[in-house]
Amino acid sequence: MLMTNEEIFDKVKEILIDQFDLEDSEVSLTTNMTDDIDADSLDLFEVLNRVEDDFDIKLEETEEVKTVQDxxxxxxxxxDKK
Structure with a gap:
């Protein structure tokens, strides 16, 4: 399944807006998960689980994920590995 970064971002943005009850304008590639949207480790775990389900992938080493771009x-x- 080939997706552009923009398509991936749109989907991630949708997930974050839904999960954290955010406005569209509050989510950009530079949005920091903990500083900007106050996500704690449980929130991030839930987001990552949903991402894995929605994209049908397995994410590893997710502690490096600080921003939406990450x-x-x-x-x-x-x-790309699929």
């Missing part, structure tokens, strides 16, 4: 990059890497 997450998009991880997803892209996994999708």
């Amino acid at each position: 997450l998009v990059n991880k997803i892209k890497d996994q999708l």
Whole structure:
């Protein structure tokens, strides 16, 4: 399943808006998960689980995920390996 970074970002954005009850304008590639949207480890775990389900991938080493861009990059890497 080939997806562009923009398509991945749109999907991640949708998940974050839903999970944290955010406005569309509050989520960008530079959004920091903990600083900008107050995600704790449980929140991040839930987001990552949903990402794995929605994209049908397995994410590893997710402690490196600090920003939305980091997450998009991880997803892209996994999708490219499929």
